[in-house]
Amino acid sequence: HPAPILSLANAFGADDARAWFERIKKIDDRVEKAKFVVEPKIDGLSVVLHYRDGVFAQGATRGDGEVGEDITSNLRTVRTIPLRIPVEANAKITVPKYLVVRGEAFLPIKEFEELNRKLEEAGEKTYLNPRNTAAGSLRQLDPKLTASRPLTMLVYQIIHSEGGKVPTSQWEILEYLKALGFPVTDVAKRFDDLEKAIAYTETWDKRRDKLPYEADGMVIKIDDLRLAGDLGFVGKDPLGAIDFKFPAREVTTSLLGIDVEVGRT
Ligand code: IVH
Numbered sequence: 001h002p003a004p005i006l007s008l009a010n011a012f013g014a015d016d017a018r019a020w021f022e023r024i025k026k027i028d029d030r031v032e033k034a035k036f037v038v039e040p041k042i043d044g045l046s047v048v049l050h051y052r053d054g055v056f057a058q059g060a061t062r063g064d065g066e067v068g069e070d071i072t073s074n075l076r077t078v079r080t081i082p083l084r085i086p087v088e089a090n091a092k093i094t095v096p097k098y099l100v101v102r103g104e105a106f107l108p109i110k111e112f113e114e115l116n117r118k119l120e121e122a123g124e125k126t127y128l129n130p131r132n133t134a135a136g137s138l139r140q141l142d143p144k145l146t147a148s149r150p151l152t153m154l155v156y157q158i159i160h161s162e163g164g165k166v167p168t169s170q171w172e173i174l175e176y177l178k179a180l181g182f183p184v185t186d187v188a189k190r191f192d193d194l195e196k197a198i199a200y201t202e203t204w205d206k207r208r209d210k211l212p213y214e215a216d217g218m219v220i221k222i223d224d225l226r227l228a229g230d231l232g233f234v235g236k237d238p239l240g241a242i243d244f245k246f247p248a249r250e251v252t253t254s255l256l257g258i259d260v261e262v263g264r265t
Pocket of ligand 1: 043241
């Protein structure tokens with residue numbers, strides 16, 4: 001990857017998010033007046049797309065964050081991924097000669113259920129969950145199989161750009177990516193203070209079933225990407241954003257048995 005593909009620290013509840021805010025305020029006083037963008041945290045497969053002169057040239061999984069697996073041929077079959085983005089400068093948009101974006105590839109819940117229904121009818125093995133199905137479909141050898149799966153993607157980050165300017169706020173990045181023809185979430189909102197961002201996050205906790213994909217939380221991001229970058233990291237987690245987890249769903253279940261095995265070591 002041309003830049004590290006980072007992860008996110010978790011916040012479990014509003015107080016955790018407030019503690020994060022207090023912590024980063026101490027690092028940089030610009031945080032006090034910061035705006036926040038809230039986006040769904042999609043439970044899919046992190047994917048990186050490279051465009052050279054507007055043409056989709058390479059696609060990779062996240063891997064260890066530095067080196068991913070090349071899955072270009074499979075990603076080409078995902079219908080919502082543009083194979084070409086408009087490079088011709090119009091009045092408002094210009095596209096860098098080399099642009100690398102990141103997003104989450106996934107299988108919408110409805111499509112997952114439909115796929116499993118078909119597999120069951122055919123007497124074949126069904127899949128456990130949309131995430132595993134999406135990952136399995138993208139990380140296998142036959143692009144024809146990938147093409148037969150109704151995978152899609154939402155793009156949310158510019159990892160790298162050369163030969164052209166890109167926006168410096170997260171909100172503008174989302175608008176810019178959308179204008180270039182990338183699939184972008186329509187659930188994102190920008191707020192001028194953290195409490196409003198938390199309140200919005202909590203509204204999605206109650207209606208997470210309305211999202212067409214699996215989401216295990218919402219990501220709260222500092223809108224000003226320069227400020228976010230200046231805050232630095234803790235390990236692989238940037239301090240400029242936090243994954244606000246939805247509370248875990250609780251159900252009662254029966255433990256049917258435990259198999260004890262001897263491992264290699
Ligand atoms: S932002 C610095 N935004 O969640 C940027 N991540 O541990 C860091 N994910 O595997 C990532 N939806 O692939 C971001 N709207 C979103 C996301 C998102 C899903 C995934 C990401 C990563 C994990 C975070």
